[in-house]
Structure formats: C-alpha cells, structure tokens
Amino acid sequence: MDSLDAFIQQLPQIVPESWCFDCRICCRFPDSEKAQTPVWSGREAAWVNESAHRLPTPLKLKPVPGLPVFTPQLNPCSHSGGFHCSAFEESSKKCLIHSIKPLDCRLYPFVMTRHPSGSEPLLAIDMKCPYIQASMKEPAMAAYIHTLINYLEQTVAADYFSSNPAVVGDWWPEYLPVAWIQSASSALPLPAVSVPEGLQPVLNSDLPLIRKAEADSAENHLSGGTVDAWIPWTDLISLYWMKKPDGLFVFARQAGGFFMPFPPLAETLSPPILNEAWVQLNRLNSGNAVSRIEGVSEQQKSLFEKAGFSLRASESDYCYLRSDLADLSGDRYHSHRGMINQASKMIGEYRFRPLTPGDFNSCAELYWRWAADSYLKHPEQDETHRMIRDSFFFHQRLLKAPTAEDWVAYGLEADGKLLGYTIGRPLSDELFCIYTEMTDRTIPGLSALIFREFCRTQNQFTWINTMGDSGLEGLKQSKESYHPARMIPCWTAYKKF
Ligand code: SF4
Secondary structure (H helix, E strand, C coil): CCCCHHHHHCCCCCCCCCHHHHHCCCCCEEECCCCCCCCEEEHHHHHHHHHHHHCCCCCCCECCCCCCCCEECECCCCCCCCCEEECEECCEECCCCCCHHCHHHHHHHEEEEEECCCCEEEEEEECCHHHHHHEEEEEEEHHHHHHHHHCCHHHHHHHHHHHHHHHCCCCCEEEEEEECCCCHHCCCCCCCCCCCCCCEEEEECHHHHHHHHHHHCCCCCCCCCCCHHHHHHHCEEEEEEEEECEEEEEEECCEEEEEEECEECCCCCCCHHHHHHHHHHHHHCCCCCCCHHHEEHHHHHHHHHHHCEEEEECCCEEEHHHHHHCCCCHHHHHHHHHHHHHHHHHCCCCCCEECHHHHHHHHHHHHHHHHHHHHHHCCHHHHHHHHHHHHHHHHHHHCCCCCCCCCCEEEECCCCCEEEEEEEEEECCEEEEEEEECCCCCCCCHHHHHHHHHHHHCCCCEEEEEEECCCCHHHHHHHHHHCCCCECCCCEEECCC
C-alpha cells in the first residue's frame, strides 16, 4: 500500500455503523441525473472494480464525461421512489464495498465542495445526515472536525486533490461550511473571474491607494463606509474600483448586479462626481434597476438630493459613549452587571488578550458550535441557514487573512480555553467600530463580559459604533438596552428611471 492508498484508507470516520443501518438518507438519491453521487478517482475506481465481481449484484461505474473520474451507477429503489448506489444493498442497508470505499464515500457526511461564489475549496457538512443533526453539538464532533481538518491538510491530500480536482463537488443548499482546506486551495486554481471593462478588482496592493482616498474624503462614521469593512465579504461579493480625475469609485458585485457600498471618494464631493458614479453604475448594470449607492451619511444627504437622487433610509448604526460601556455604572446598567457577574462566577479567573494566529482553530471551533446551535434552533429556516453560511466566510476571512493593520482582535480565555472573541477597527480618531463577536453560548452573560472588556481596551476612543440590528427584534432590544448615545443614520441613494 503506498502513501496515497494509505491516506484514503486511513480516513477516520465518526458515524457509527448502527446509525447507518437505520438511515434512510445515505447512498440514496432522489434523481438519477442531478444527484449528489460520489465521485471517485480512476485509482479508486480500479480498487472498486477489483472487488466488484464478488458482489451479489453487479456494480457498474460510469465515467464522468470529460473528466478522469467515475461515479457509481444508480439503480431504482424497490420500495420507494428514487435511486440507490449499486453498491448499496437495500435489504441489509449496507455498503457492500464498505472496507474499500473511496475517499468521497468515507468522508460523507462531510464533503469537499466549493461555494457558488467560486471561492476556495472547503470542507462542508451535509445537514441531511440524521447522525450529524443528533450529535453536531457534542464535544466529540468538534474534536473529530479538528482531526479531519488536519487529515485533509496533509501533503498527500494536496497531491490527491491536484490529481483529481473533480472530487471537489458542487455546492448544495443543505451544506454547512466547516473550514477552508488549504491543501485543496493550493492544488486547485481559482476559477477565472471576468473583470468588467474600466474596472480593476480590489487587490491587497490597491488598498493603500483606496485608504488614502478615504482619508482625503470627509470622515465617514458608518460601519460600512470603508473598503476595509467590505473586504471580509469578498467570498460572497466581488469588489472593484475605478479612478476618475476628481474621485475614486468602489463598486461591489453580487448575484443581482452592481452597487456602490459607499459614496464616491473625493476631496470635494460634488453633484457631477455623483452623477458620473451613477452613469458608471448604470453602464455596469445595463440599465437594470438594481443600481444604488449605499452608505450615504446624514451630512451627504442634501448633496445627493441636489444631484437629483432619491434617498431611502437604511439601517442606522448604534453609537455609544465608550466610557458608558466600559464602566456600566448606575441603575440603567444594573442587569448588565448582573449578567457579567453570572459569567464571571461560572468561568472564574480569565484573561482578555489579543488573538494570535495560534488561536485560529479555537476560533473555528467556536464558530462551529455557534453554527450548530443556530442551525438546530431553526432547522427549517432558510434565512437562518444563509446567515450561518455568510458568517462562516466573514469570520474565516477576518480571522485568517487580516485585511488591514488596524483590525483589532481580542479573545477571552479561561482555564486555558478560548471562550469567545471579538473584532473591530477604528473609523476615526474618536470612533471605534465593533464588527463581530463569537462566544460560547453555554455561558450566560459571557457576551456582555466580552463586550465590556473590549470597550475597556479601546480607551483612546470616545465613541463605540456597534453597527445596526439587521431588523432583528432580539438584537434591537439588546443594543437599545445599552443606551446608545445616538444613532448614526444611513441612506441609500438611487435615481428613478
Ligand atoms: S459506494 Fe457505498 S458508501 Fe458510497 S454511495 Fe455506494 S453504497 Fe454508499
């Protein structure tokens, strides 16, 4: 057995066989054509073929057109609609090639896939699996995920993925992302993305120029008013820029078309610059009505109106006096102090300290536990599942690839374990914005403790912006309970056709 064979055959598995024998999902597919059928490399297909003659019913492999990989033939199920893998024995519910099954089958209910945005390959989990639904919050699952990530990050894994890129399959709505897999990323090229005429993709090397244009423009106190606030979303949104004699435009592209995430950057913003930005947006969207300029501040509103734009109110940001949040003194913060006392009693001595690259796996585990908890609370809600997926990309990008030197990331550690983290960056000399927080939800009051500690560390700022509430009633109540000193209004500008 060589190293590649050993790599495939030594993949640790977590689902107990007893669960598989009761399962109605695995190895069966609703459709024989558009199915999530496993994909096997030529070498794995050869192993299977060697054993196929010993099976009670013939196992046929189908080549995938145009690719050097194979997939098992599907047969109609006898007692229900749908199809089953021809290696699956319906009477015993067993895989007849269990001991030699290829990587894609060994990995399941985990899968190697790519998000439709075309970002790097990632490990995801198929939430259809009943065992996963029952055990995803167990510590053993988090430990298994660590093991699996290490397994897939071996050099031999990179060889396997580079020789068999087709085993990294399409994205399905039931998938929950777990981790980017660097071995697959380095082995597989990113799909080419077309850049619209006249635009440049926002690359790291462009950031100093864009930040300089931001610094030369009027201060924007909105959480989404800088390119750095949008960089963590670049797995889901593509960012481009364009330089004009009087200003710099940043455009964002989502499935629906282009928009500007914040107004043009210019030393003196004027109606001609705004109108030029609008002309460019309409060109990019071919006149489609999705064109809009987001992140318009209260101070910029009248200029947009003068330039003939209509404005609609967007989500306002909550803004607090930092000293209020750091002290939490007085009756109005009585309940917050109570929550913090509860968390402090539960965790004992703690350290609130800057995050280091060595914390990445612990942060990923916190995300996973939060994702599992959120999913199980709302198993049927597509909107929640989309939010969980989007958060994955945002958190991984923020944690793994810091986009600017001024991002500030802190974690709370007790008894040698990371229990939560929070990340923010300054928006001006006086204003600091907190962009995200992730905590162990089993510890009541931990979020309040981390919020207070973070505000204490940022003592050079007068104000704290905590972004909006996304229209979520619970979040709104929580943010209001901290008594914002003011709201920072935000507008979206557009022109009628
Ligand atoms: S080879 Fe075995 S594990 Fe893979 S799909 Fe077929 S029956 Fe299921």
